[in-house]
Amino acid sequence: MDQNLTLSGEVYDVENGTVKVNELSKDPNYIILDTIDTNKNVIGNEKEPKENSMQAMVVGEIKDEYKGRKINQLKEISGYPESVIKKDITIAYAGTNGWQDMKTDAREIGLNDKHANGAFQSALNYADIIEQRFPKSEGYIIATTGHSLGGAEAIYVAVLKNYNAFTYGAAGSGLSDSQVKNYKGLIVNLYDTSDAVTSGFLTGGKHKIPFLSIGIDNAGWKLAGHSRDQFKLDKNGNYIDKYGDIAVYSDLNGGISIEQTLLAQSIIANKREMRRLELYGVQNSGSKGEYQRLKKENEWLQMQINSFTKLNKLRKKFTASGGGLSGNEQIYLDDSQALAIVKLASSKFDMAMENVIKIYKNGISELEQTWQEGLSRVRSSTPGLSHGEMMEALQSAGCTEQTMVSAPTQEFQEKISKAKQIGQKFDTLTKEINGKIAELVQRDKELARQLA
Secondary structure: OHHHHHHHHHHHHHOOOOOOOOOEOOOOOEEEEEEEEOOOOOOOOOOOOOOOOOEEEEEEEEOHHHOOOOHHHHHOOOOOOHHHEEEEEEEEEOOOOOHHHHHHHHHHHHOOOOOOOOHHHHHHHHHHHHHHHOOHHHOOEEEEEEEOHHHHHHHHHHHHHOOEEEEEOOOOOOOOHHHHHOOOOOEEEEEEOOOOOOOOOOOOHHHHOOOEEEEEOOOOOOOOOOOHHHOEEOOOOOEEOOOOOEEEOEOOOOOEOHHHHHHHHHHHHHHHHHHHHHHHOOOOHHHHHHHHHHHHHHHHHHHHHHHHHHHHHHHHHHOOOOOOOOHHHHHHOOHHHHHHHHHHHHHHHHHHHHHHHHHHHHHHHHHHHHHHHHHHHHHHHOOOOOHHHHHHHHHHOOOOHHHHHHHHHHHHHHHHHHHHHHHHHHHHHHHHHHHHHHHHHHHHHHHHHHHO
């Protein structure tokens, strides 16, 4: 996941010619496989460059057994570069970096005019060419990444080609509902919460990206919140906000852990509300109770996240050799210990989820109780008003059953629904790990018979 941040920045250098094909990327675990600059190069059978300022590069991750070797050593391996890379290919698209790019922003994003000679069409045509070199029929999986305009192009290509994409501060890609409807992949866009581009102030990217778009409250305000440099990672490759809280979790295998990230977003929202209560004081009983509820909810949510982390670490060990375990890994990982970890993680997750849902249900009950108690207090303090007049006075002050009970109850119900959905994902992960353990146990038995 963190590699995309490097790649989406490095691709800007394609324009000045410093990105060299068949050399190492700035991320030394990747090799540059191809580059394109439509101001200078043609795509496929084009007779002349389109000059629409679309720049991109293609990278492949080096196989684990070759990582750490110098580029000259890698080039000596027969079949280089294909022979030394994994089957996962990434196309990185460059963002706005000149006058032509600004025209693309205005016409193809602002006016949503995707035309045959435009940068978006070139981005799609380039993906077609790369797919011919790295076809799905040979097991290659292509994904896209990019920042700003490059992020919009990455999303546009991903949807039309059914790739996954991971982008930063992406502008609106202008996809129609019909284009999005049949998309089966995963698109994640990270943006700074103050970003004028993704927020909608300029291009409405946040509202035009119908996928998982996650705002991070980063430190600083570089380029009106649009700078890639604002995104920070911890030592485990998780994206953190300016408070040091994890906003986006890595799955420990180069991707995003969706379930942990959704839980983390709930924790961050709760902490934001807790800071607001601290600012205005939490002395009164109502605020103090709400503060304690949010604090307790976060404790249980974090326990769920920790359970996911344990299983993700196990899954990483199980898939270290391309989906199976080598003999050394079998010796390293004890079956009963792995089962114990899964069982403990599952137990803690279930307990945490049960308690979180309990907090939500108690919150719903308290809303109704608070509303009825409030009505009683108002009724006793305004004996001269009829029931209708009292309710009208409350409505004029913005206090209705809809605003005080129904709306917040709906929010709690949505939280309960999300908790149950994440629980189902955790169950699926548990079954996957247990299945791998069962395979390992069977291999151990076969190995024991062979040794006997």
